């Protein structure tokens with residue numbers, strides 16, 4: 050887990066700073082981003098980052114201190130920002146709640162520092178309080194989406210959250226999420242988790258049960274616990290992993306996310322046994338990212354049987370094990386069968402997620418070979434006719450594919466315990482027609498949001 054917003058250089062930590070830092074790192078915090086609020090604290094932030102491997106710094110003038118930003122101090126910030134452990138410009142923004150600097154000074158300091166971030170190619174750490182519309186307007190006008198960043202301690206509404214996300218900004222959630230009646234709870238449930246990071250804003254905003262006392266980076270765990278509770282059935286580990294990846298992407302931090310063969314999400318274990326596919330779907334997640342729910346699925350080679358088996362731990366502790374991943378599992382049919390055999394010997398429930406082209410790929414009916422090995426087959430039919438299938442899925446087998454996928458579903462229904470067809474919820478797909486087809490085949494139908502993967 051990463052605390053993406055801490056003020057460890059503040060005087061509240063003068064007595065025990067190194068103890069607080071050690072405590073965080075020995076309790077699961079992997080990295081801390083320490084945030085500058087003026088010239089002095091930006092220097093302090095860089096100093097902390099120099100002293101500690103896993104602390105990174107940001108530099109900038111907080112809206113409270115906007116009135117003291119001069120040409121000279123802006124130049125000093127620019128010099129500090131060149132340090133290799135400076136990960137962002139911030140915190141900058143607008144605070145019309147406390148109004149500690151005149152509003153025009155706040156807006157002008159905000160704009161100047163966005164320009165600086167764009168010059169340096171650094172993301173922004175943005176503080177906004179009671180000035181959401183004004184802040185979003187400035188971010189739009191300055192084309193801040195070029196560098197993106199985080200709206201820290203997010204307290205806006207859902208619409209503002211979505212606007213910010215569309216502009217490439219992450220939302221920083223902290224201890225306020227644990228407070229009763231926090232509006233951010235419903236925002237957190239609605240927005241994509243791929244754009245959320247967690248923070249403490251220590252020494253302020255302690256999460257419950259430490260509310261009112263000094264906050265510290267180790268308490269970021271309490272924010273994650275609250276967030277994963279809100280996002281159930283995602284687990285704490287799911288939410289921790291995804292938000293850590295988000296923070297690394299946001300601040301350009303290297304975290305060594307190696308390609309995964311076995312990867313848990315919720316209470317299932319997924320197996321990524323190939324990166325090859327016989328389709329080239331226009332909507333495929335592989336066109337956009339290497340990551341699904343915080344797991345890197347881009348493999349540097351096709352895994353061997355041994356590698357797959359070694360990647361599976363405690364198969365019995367999952368509800369099911371699913372052949373899925375970043376490609377079409379039946380392309381590796383022999384490996385799939387061997388691994389499934391190994392799992393069935395342990396009485397594990399096994400599912401195959403497939404594009405239904407196994408028979409085309411192997412030029413024979415492979416379904417009988419899956420009997421006793423696969424309990425559930427989930428087939429991505431995606432659309433309702435062959436013209437749409439060819440256009441959207443671009444199968445290697447051309448206009449032969451759609452009919453063969455349907456035939457695969459029919460055969461699977463005949464021989465295997467459970468068959469599910471999945472189709473995409475998009476305007477051009479005729480869901481009524483899909484329902485009719487699944488009724489005829491006697492299989493279950495699942496309608497899938499093509500934007501949501503994993």
Ligand code: SF4
Pocket residue numbers: 326327328329330332333334335375376377404429442
């Ligand atoms: S079938 Fe699945 S893995 Fe293959 S291209 Fe389509 S969406 Fe991607």
Ligand SMILES: [Zn+2]
Pocket residue numbers: 054056084140250
């Ligand atoms: Zn702050």
